[in-house]
Amino acid sequence: MSPLLEVRDIHTFIGQFHILEGVSVAVPPGTITVLLGRNGAGKTTTLKSILGLTPPRSGQICFAGQEIHGLRPYDIAALGIGFVPEHRAIFRDLSVGENLRIAERRRGDFARREELIFSLFPDLKRLIHLPGTHLSGGQQQMLAVARALVPENRLLLIDEPSEGLAPVIIEQMIAAIRELSAETTVLLVEQNFLVASQLAERYVIVEEGRSVQSGLMADLVQDKATIQRYLGAA
Amino acid sequence: MSDVRTFLTRNRTRLIVLALIALLFLSSTQDMEGGEWLITVLRGLSVGAVTFLVAAGLSLILGLMDVLNLAHGEMYMIGAYVGWTVYVRPDTFVDMLTPVLIVAAGLVLWPFWRALWARLAPASSRRRLLAWAALLAGALLLFLTLRAFPLAKWDPEVYAQSPITFSLLLSQGTLQPPAAAEFGALGPALAFGGALLGSVLLAAGMAGLSGRADAARDRRRWPFVAAVLLLVAALAIFMVNTPLTEWLFSLSTSWRFFLALAVATGAGVILGALIEVTMIRPLYARPIYQLMITLGVSFIGIEVVRAVWGRPEFTMPKPALFNGSGDGCPAESLSAMLEGQCSTVLLFGGRIRTYNEIFIILVGLTVLVAVWLLLQRTRIGMIIRAGVQDSEMVEALGINVRRVFTLVFALGVGLAALGGTLAAPSFGLSTAMGTSVLLLALIALAIGGLTSFPGAAAGAVLVGLLQQFMIKYGQIGINLPFLAEPFKPSPPLVPASTVLLMVVILLVLPRGLFGRSE
Numbered sequence: 025m026s027p028l029l030e031v032r033d034i035h036t037f038i039g040q041f042h043i044l045e046g047v048s049v050a051v052p053p054g055t056i057t058v059l060l061g062r063n064g065a066g067k068t069t070t071l072k073s074i075l076g077l078t079p080p081r082s083g084q085i086c087f088a089g090q091e092i093h094g095l096r097p098y099d100i101a102a103l104g105i106g107f108v109p110e111h112r113a114i115f116r117d118l119s120v121g122e123n124l125r126i127a128e129r130r131r132g133d134f135a136r137r138e139e140l141i142f143s144l145f146p147d148l149k150r151l152i153h154l155p156g157t158h159l160s161g162g163q164q165q166m167l168a169v170a171r172a173l174v175p176e177n178r179l180l181l182i183d184e185p186s187e188g189l190a191p192v193i194i195e196q197m198i199a200a201i202r203e204l205s206a207e208t209t210v211l212l213v214e215q216n217f218l219v220a221s222q223l224a225e226r227y228v229i230v231e232e233g234r235s236v237q238s239g240l241m242a243d244l245v246q247d248k249a250t251i252q253r254y255l256g257a258a
Numbered sequence: 259m260s261d262v263r264t265f266l267t268r269n270r271t272r273l274i275v276l277a278l279i280a281l282l283f284l285s286s287t288q289d290m291e292g293g294e295w296l297i298t299v300l301r302g303l304s305v306g307a308v309t310f311l312v313a314a315g316l317s318l319i320l321g322l323m324d325v326l327n328l329a330h331g332e333m334y335m336i337g338a339y340v341g342w343t344v345y346v347r348p349d350t351f352v353d354m355l356t357p358v359l360i361v362a363a364g365l366v367l368w369p370f371w372r373a374l375w376a377r378l379a380p381a382s383s384r385r386r387l388l389a390w391a392a393l394l395a396g397a398l399l400l401f402l403t404l405r406a407f408p409l410a411k412w413d414p415e416v417y418a419q420s421p422i423t424f425s426l427l428l429s430q431g432t433l434q435p436p437a438a439a440e441f442g443a444l445g446p447a448l449a450f451g452g453a454l455l456g457s458v459l460l461a462a463g464m465a466g467l468s469g470r471a472d473a474a475r476d477r478r479r480w481p482f483v484a485a486v487l488l489l490v491a492a493l494a495i496f497m498v499n500t501p502l503t504e505w506l507f508s509l510s511t512s513w514r515f516f517l518a519l520a521v522a523t524g525a526g527v528i529l530g531a532l533i534e535v536t537m538i539r540p541l542y543a544r545p546i547y548q549l550m551i552t553l554g555v556s557f558i559g560i561e562v563v564r565a566v567w568g569r570p571e572f573t574m575p576k577p578a579l580f581n582g583s584g585d586g587c588p589a590e591s592l593s594a595m596l597e598g599q600c601s602t603v604l605l606f607g608g609r610i611r612t613y614n615e616i617f618i619i620l621v622g623l624t625v626l627v628a629v630w631l632l633l634q635r636t637r638i639g640m641i642i643r644a645g646v647q648d649s650e651m652v653e654a655l656g657i658n659v660r661r662v663f664t665l666v667f668a669l670g671v672g673l674a675a676l677g678g679t680l681a682a683p684s685f686g687l688s689t690a691m692g693t694s695v696l697l698l699a700l701i702a703l704a705i706g707g708l709t710s711f712p713g714a715a716a717g718a719v720l721v722g723l724l725q726q727f728m729i730k731y732g733q734i735g736i737n738l739p740f741l742a743e744p745f746k747p748s749p750p751l752v753p754a755s756t757v758l759l760m761v762v763i764l765l766v767l768p769r770g771l772f773g774r775s776e
Contacts, residue, residue, distance in 0.1 A: 075654055101656035113651040115644040116774075126640050127655050175656070 026089075028053040028209050029074070029179055034083030034093075036066075036073045043069045044080065045233040049211070051179070051226075056201070056210040058224035058241070060217070060255055066233040067213040068110055071181045074211075075107055076100045088178065102129060106172030106208075110183040112164045116157040120148060123156055123167055127174040134174050141170045144200045162193035166200070173204060180204070183213045198222055217255060221245050229254045275766055279720070286727060289736060293608030298730045299723065300615035304684070305698075306722025307622025311677030313699040313706075313714040314629060315670020321646035321709030323663050324545060325538055328552040330674050331696025332559035333526055337675025338682040338691065339563055341522035342574050345514050345679075346424045348506035349410040349435055351521070352499055357407045357453055359492035361400070363485045364457025370481050371465035389466025396459030403452030406442030414568020422572045428511070429575035435507045438500060446496070454489070468540070515577035519679050526675025527668045534667035539660065560689050571688035576601065580613035614684040621680055625673060626715055633711060642666060646709055697753075698725075701760045707773025716771055721756045728752045 027050040036044040044066050051057045059067040072078040074085055076097040085093040092100050101107065115123050124141070125134050142149045145166040151159065159167060165185060172180050185201065186194045194216075201210065201223055214220040220227070221241060228238040231254055244250060266273070287295050316330050327333075344351045375385065413419040427433040442449065495502065506514065533555060541547045575581070582599035588609060589595035595603040595612060603610050610616065633639035641662050645652045653659045678691070685691065702721045706713025728747050735744025747755070763771065 077650055077654060096658075097650075097653040098656050098658045101654055107651075107654040109651060109654070113648050115647055115651075117643045117647060118640060122640050126637075126644055126652070126657075129656050171655075 027051050027086075028088060029211065030084075030086040031070070031074060032084040032086075034070075034073055034080040034085065036069055036078050036080045038069070038078055043078075043233055044073060046083075047073075047230060047233070047235045049228050049235060049238070051209055051211050053178075053209050054205075055226055056205050056212060056224045057226040057228065058212045058214050058220045059228050059230055060214070060220060061230035062254070062256065063215075065230045067230050068183055070230065071107070071183055071211070071213060074100075074181060075105060104176065104178040106175070106177035106180045108168045108172050108180065108182040108185065110187070110213075112168040114156040114159065114164045114167055116155065119153050119155050120159070120167060121152045124148075124171055124174050127171045129175040133176075137174055137176075141173055144173075144203060145170050162189050162196075165189060165193070165197065169197075169200060169204075177208055180208050180210045182210060184215060185212070186214065186216045186219045194219060217251070271767055272771060275763065275771070283723070290730070290734060292606050294730070294734075296606050297608040297610060297615070298726050300610060300619065302723030302726035303622075303719060304614050304618045304722070305725055306719035307619050308677050308681045308685075309695060309698045309702055309722055310622055310715050310718035311625060311680070312674045312695050313702045313718045314625070314711065315673045316696075316699050317703050317706070317709055317711060317714040318642065318646075318666050319670045320703070321711075322642055322649065322666050323538070323542070325548050325552070325667075327667075327670070328549065328696070329533070329555035329559060330552075330670070330699070331692030331694075332556040333529065333671045333674040333692070334678040334681075334695050335563060335687075335689065335692035336529070336559055337522040337526050337678030338574075338687050339567055339678075340525045340675065341518040341679025342421070342425075342567075342572075342682055342687055344518040344521045345511070345574060345577075346421070346428050346433070347410060347412075347436075348514065349438070349503045350412065352495065352503045352506065353407070353409045353439060356492045356496045356499070357404055359488050359495065360450060360453045361404075361457040363488035363492065364454050364459075365461045366481050366484045366488065367458055368461045368465050368481070369478070371462045372468065375462075375466045385466055389463045391463070392459045392466065393463025396456045396461075396463055399452055399456030399459065403444065403449050403456060406444035406449040407453075408439035408441050410436055410439050412566070421567050425572050425575060429573075433507075435503060438503070450492075464536070510578055511575070511581075512577040512579035515579075515683075519676060522679040523672045523676040527672035529675070530668035530671025531664055533671070534664045538667065539663070556692070559692070563689055567687075569689075571686055573686045574682040576613050576683045580617055611684075618680055618684065621676075625676070629673075629711065638662065638665065698722075698756065701756050703770075704760050705763050705770055707770030710770070710772035710774070713770055713772030720759065724756055724759055725752055728755045 029049070029051040031047060031049040033046050033048055034044055035042065035046060047066065047070050049057070049059070049070065059070060061067050069078055073080045074087075074092075076092070076095055076099075080093060083093065084091060087100070087103055087105065090103070092103065115126070118126065128134055147163060148166060148170055151163060156164070156167070169182065169185065172182075182201065185197050189197065198219060201212075204210075205223075212220070212224060214223070221244075224241045226238065227241050227244050229236050229250075236254065237250065286298075290298070312330060312334050316327060319325055319327050319330075375389075412421075414421060417423060424433065444452065506517075509517075537551050537555065538548055541551065579599050581601045583601055584598060586594055586598045587600035588602040588604050589598055589600040590604055592603065592605075594600070601612055603612060603616075631639075633643060641652060641657055641659075645659055645662060649659050652662075677695075681691070681695075698721055699718070702717030703714055704717070705720055706715070706717030729749075729752055731745075732747045732749060732752070735746045738745050767773070
C-alpha cells in the first residue's frame with residue numbers, strides 16, 4: 025500500500041542552522057509510526073517541516089498523493105493534518121469549549137465529533153467552560169489531542185504526548201491514542217521508549233538531523249544494540 | 259472560597275495598585291465642588307475615549323502581529339482630515355470618489371496579474387525589469403491623467419479657497435456650494451481610460467515584483483467582477499456628481515457629521531488594509547523593518563496632509579445637534595438638552611458640553627462594547643484572541659492567519675480614523691495631532707499591559723483622567739501636606755504626569771495593570 029505521508033530527503037534550516045540534513049519518513053495509512061532519537065536530533069523540526077511551519081529548503085513531502093512542500097501551513101493543515109505540538113499550545117484566553125471550536129474547519133465539526141471526543145476524554149466535558157489557563161498539564165494534553173480531533177483529519181502529528189505527565193495520565197493518553205488510531209493515521213514523536221513501544225507499529229530513528237534507520241517496532245524491541253546506540257538507555 | 263483566596267494572593271500587587279488609584283481618585287473630591295469635579299472627570303473620560311480609540315487598534319495590532327504601528331497617530335490625523343473634508347467640503351469628497359473608484363478597479367485585478375506572471379514569466383531578472391517598467395508606466399500615466407479630473411478648487415495659500423475659510427463659513431451658517439470644477443484638458447473619456455490603464459499597469463507591476471503565486475487561488479473570477487462593479491459605481495457617481503453634491507450640501511450638519519464619521523472610518527479601514535498588504539505583510543520575517551516602515555508612513559502621512567490641506571491648523575465646527583444655544587439653553591436636564599439640541603447642559607451644578615463631555619464618551623463606550631463583543635462572541639474574535647498568544651498554532655489548525663492580520667490592521671486603523679474625526683470638533687485639526695495622541699496611547703498601552711484589550715481601555719481612561727485633573731489643579735491648586743501654599747502644577751507637568759504614572763505602575767507591576775506573564 026502506498027504511504028499516506030511520504031517525506032523524502034528534506035533539508036530544513038532555522039536561521040543559518042542546518043537542522044535537518046536529510047530526513048525521510050514513510051507513514052503507511054492506518055498505522056502509528058514513531059520518530060525516535062535523542063534530544064535535539066530533529067524530531068520536532070521534522071513534524072514542523074511537514075506542516076510547513078519551518079518550511080524545508082529542499083526535498084519532497086507527499087500527502088495523500090499530493091506534493092505539499094511549499095504550501096502555506098494553513099493550506100497543509102486544511103488537507104486533513106492535525107497537529108498536537110510539544111508543550112500543547114493551549115490557548116489560555118479561550119475556554120476549553122472555544123479551544124475545541126476554533127479548530128473547526130466546517131461549521132458543526134465540533135458537534136459532529138463531540139461524542140467521540142468526550143468518550144476519549146470524559147474529563148473535558150466537565151471543564152468545558154473553564155479558561156485554558158486553569159487546566160493541569162494532563163488536562164491540557166488531553167485538550168490538545170482533542171483539538172486535533174475536531175475536524176476530520178486523516179493524519180495526526182503528535183509531539184511528545186507523555187512529556188511531563190503523571191503515570192496514570194500517561195496510561196490514559198496511550199489508551200486514547202490507540203483508540204483514535206483506529207480511524208486516523210498517526211505520526212508520533214516520543215522520548216519515552218516504553219510508551220513508544222506500546223503504541224507504535226513502525227519506527228524511524230532520527231540522529232543528528234538524518235533519518236538513519238526505520239522498520240517495525242516489534243523488531244526494534246528485540247534489537248538491544250540499536251536501542252543502546254541511538255537512544256541511550258534501553 | 260479557595261478560588262477567591264488564590265485570586266487575591268495572585269493579584270495582590272495589582273489589587274493594591276488599583277485600590278490606591280481609586281483612593282487618589284476619591285480624594286480629589288476634597289479639593290473641588292461637585293460640579294467642577296464632575297466636569298473634570300467627564301473631560302478626563304472624553305480624552306480617555308479618544309485615546310482609547312487609538313490605543314485599542316494599537317494594542318490589538320501589537321498583540322496579534324507583534325507590529326508596533328508608529329503610524330497609528332497619523333492614521334488618526336488622516337481620519338480627522340478626511341472627516342473634515344466630507345463635513346465641510348462634500349463637493350471635493352464627491353469629486354474624489356470617481357477617480358478613486360477607477361484606480362481601485364484597476365488595482366483589484368492584482369490576483370489575475372499574479373497568475374499571468376506565474377504562467378508567462380518565472381521569477382527572473384527579465385520579469386523584474388518588465389514589472390518595474392509596468393510599475394513606472396502606470397505611475398506616470400496616473401500622474402498625468404488624475405490631474406485632469408475635476409476637483410473642487412483648493413488652495414491653502416489663497417484665503418478665499420483655504421480650509422480655514424470654509425470652516426468659518428460653515429460655523430457662521432453661510433457656507434454655499436462652491437462653483438463646480440471643470441474637466442481638465444484631457445476630457446472625461448481620455449482621463450477615465452488613462453487612469454484605468456495606469457492603475458492596471460501599476461497592479462501588474464506590483465504583482466510581478468511580489469513573491470510566488472498560488473495558481474489555484476489566483477484563477478478565481480472575483481477580481482473581474484469587483485473591477486466591473488467598481489467601474490460602474492465610478493461612472494454612476496460621475497453622472498450624478500452635481501445633484502449628489504447639492505444634496506450633501508443641503509443635509510443638516512448633523513447628518514453630514516455622521517456621514518463624515520462613517521466615511522473616515524471606512525477610509526481608515528481601506529487605508530489600513532492597503533498598508534498591511536503592501537508594506538507590513540512582506541516584512542513579517544523582519545520586525546525591525548516593519549517598525550521603520552511604519553515610522554516612514556507616519557512622516558509621509560504628515561507631508562501628504564500638509565500638501566493637500568495646507569499648513570495652518572483649523573477647526574471643525576460642531577454639528578447642529580450639539581451646538582444649539584437658543585431657547586432653554588443651557589439645558590437644565592438631559593431631555594431638555596436633546597430637545598433644544600443644546601451645546602451645554604447643567605448637571606449637578608456643572609456646565610457640561612454636550613459634544614465633548616457626553617457624545618465623545620458615548621461613542622467611546624459604544625466602540626468598547628462593540629469590540630468586546632467582537633472579541634468574545636464571534637469566531638473572528640476567538641481567532642484574534644488565540645492569535646495574540648500563538649499565531650503559529652492558529653495557522654497549524656488550518657486557519658489563514660494572514661487574512662485575520664489584515665482584518666485587524668484595517669479595523670485598528672479604522673478605529674483610529676474614527677477617533678480623529680470624533681476629536682476634530684473639540685480639539686481642532688493640526689498635523690501634530692497624531693503624534694500627541696500616539697504618545698498618550700502608547701502610555702495607556704504600557705499602563706494597561708501592552709496587548710491586553712481591557713488594559714488599553716483602562717490605561718486610556720487613567721491617562722485621560724490624570725491629564726485633566728492635572729490641568730484642573732493647575733488652575734485651582736492642590737493642598738498638599740507640609741506646604742503652606744496650594745501646589746499648582748505648571749503646564750509642562752501635565753504630559754509629564756502621565757509618564758510618571760506609567761513609570762510608577764511599571765515599577766510595581768512590570769507587565770502593566772492587565773498584562774500577562776509570558
